[in-house]
Amino acid sequence: MWSAMEKRISRRKFAKEPITDQEKEKIIALIDEFNAASGLAMTFLADGSHAFQKLSKSYGLFTNVRSLIVMKGKKELQDLKEKLGYYGEELVLAITDLGLGTCWVGGTFDKDELMADDGEELVCVVLVGRVAAPSLTEKMVRSATHRKVKAMAERIISDQPLPQWVENGMKAVLLAPSAKNSQKTLFKYENNRLNAQIADDYAMDLVDLGIAKKHFEIEAGGKFEFGNGGVFHLS
Structure with missing residues (x-):
């Protein structure tokens, strides 16, 4: 997975073209596998764009958001947030190997638009989609938010x-x-x-x-x- 770790960057601009059914099936199979191993309730949404349509939430930083993974689980699950990061990142790296772009998003979306069952906590989402070369906006955002990597x-x-x-x-x-x-x-x-x-x-x-x-x-x-x-x- 070293190559996936090197390739992975946070992508905020996605192509209008949706991911293929084959890619979707692979992602859902991985989600099912990780949910079974962890007790999490991660869910794939083919179109979660409605959660990113309010500029007050996304600040215009995201373009053509479509597919996403809702990162959630039962509130009583021990180490819920840590497990979402742990299994979610393994999922992100596998998606990177599929040639798709991803982005962890913690707060700049409307959680009310992504329903969670009673007793579940929706912590964050992972955006998934087809990407091209990084846009100027992405480069500017990356420059502003990705300061020097600590030694x-x-x-x-x-x-x-x-x-x-x-x-x-x-x-x-x-x-x-x-x-x-x-x-x-x-x-x-x-x-x-x-x-x-x-x-x-x-x-x-x-x-x-x-x-x-x-x-x-x-x-x-x-x-x-x-x-x-x-x-x-x-x-």
Whole structure:
């Protein structure tokens, strides 16, 4: 998945041409697989454009929004937001491999237009669609919102030199998206034990934690425990 991590950027302008039925089927199959594994209730919408039609919500930053994935789950599901980030990012990378564009969107849409069942929490959405070369607007938005990527040393605390598997995982973390490009997930490697945590003072922080954990796992080989401060277990 390294190539997908490198290719993935947040896309805000989509082609008018909808995704194909074959692509839709692959995405829905992946959603079903991840929902079964996690207890989440992610849903594919072939046309969720109505949630982005109010400029007061989208600020005109999105063009030709059509297909999207509603990121939701039961309110009582433990680590709901983190699991949405973790499984959602694996889904995003698989969609990137299909040659489609994506964008995590936390707040600039009308949640009231995307119904969630009673007892469910709708946390965010992932836009999906066909894309061309980045537009001038996308480049300007990306320049404004994607400031300098933090150095690895700013993302991990360690009491010893990092082993290769930790460095591999951290290189993948540096490619992970985060809300407002905050890059807040912090890793600690102390006494030969690695964990990941985040301040959790913003609505999307735990989603970002799940995304960062997924990126680390892909390159390091192993599994994180869920939860803020969850420990990593090397394969």
